[in-house]
Amino acid sequence: MVSSITLTNTLEYIQALWIATHQMGLPIALWRLPETQEIQGIIDLSGQPQKTVIDLEELHSGFAVSPFINPEADQSLFIHADIHFTLEQDPSRETYIFSDKNLPLNDPILQIRKENFYQTVENILQTRNHSSVISSRTSYQTQDADQAIFEDMVSKAIREMEEGNFQKVVLSRTITVPIKEDINIIQTYFKLTQSYPLAFVSLISIPEHGTWMGASPEVIISTNKQKIFRTIALAGTQPYEPGVPLSEVMWKQKEIEEQALVSRYIINCFKKIRLREFEEEGPKTVIAGNLLHLRTDLTVDMQATQFPQLGTVMLRLLHPTSAVCGTPKEPAMDFIINHEPHNREFYSGFLGPVNIDGESHLFVNLRCTQWLSNRVIFYAGAGITTGSIPEREWRETELKTQTMRKIVGV
């Protein structure tokens, strides 16, 4: 059984691993946390992720994925960590070390499956049969909105906000692009990790639910070994011009208000559970690929406040935040459901590792793509307020897919 190997050809090995999960119909999640080098992965040997409420106190180690629409919080998928591996660059930076964490498997059937899995990986490596995009979903229809349709939808939202129906709504669109047959999804993922050092970069594939890749700048909840809870209020977008110091970046009133609405939304969630002892830092300007955003960090010491289940409680209250839905939540959600021509599915849901080495890090699924066998669907949205100009919001969604499109080469 593999436990630790030095890889001279990392790409080839991870690709064989990826193909093996598809041949055996197993869910897989790969991720890299912001500001770290290590890539981690989880494979569920049962073949079926559990549909469940994300309760950090109850769940074992795994990876959670929630769709945007999840009103009762019971539609999240949980990829159980039957295999958990890490991929670490060695100090010389020339090779990678692949380590299987050898988590205990209580069921002997899973043990046999694990042996079969690594055998399949070996067979793939020997036959060198490396097909390109392997997607867990081949036929899927979506409807891209063109510029006129998107701008009409934005204008309609502005009118409704002027009538006082809601204060902010985040409207999104899809861009479907055919891809070359020889594109290598694992290589694309590695490139994405390099382009977004400050983001949560993930690649997941779940039979019947699809293959998704993204680079999210937005934490929804995180709890670490020191029992510190963290969330952020992220909003406001402008292009990043390398060389311009972040301290000199100016923000318009519209963006300042838009971000303040997200902060207020989070603080209201704290108020609902009568939590007063939180630290608030920001807003400050942060980089996300080719863009800048405004971010406020909110942290709570769960030990000092005697609130060990804060992560679970806040996840339930926060999703979907005002950064992806709007304020107030219900009319903004209704507007999205009634007007966006596509189904958001996992876009603007949340995803991330749960209870891995005593930590959970869940992110909002932004700057993401869904991969089919012959095309990629890019998803991007923009926060709309009464100060919005429809054409600018369209351009913002273009900007939000730019880095990813460059990496995919379309």
Ligand SMILES: C=C(O[C@H]1C=CC=C(C(=O)O)[C@@H]1O)C(=O)O
């Ligand atoms: C909805 C998205 O971004 C959110 C996060 C940061 C800034 C945003 C904005 O400026 O509109 C959005 O609220 C997206 O990337 O699809």
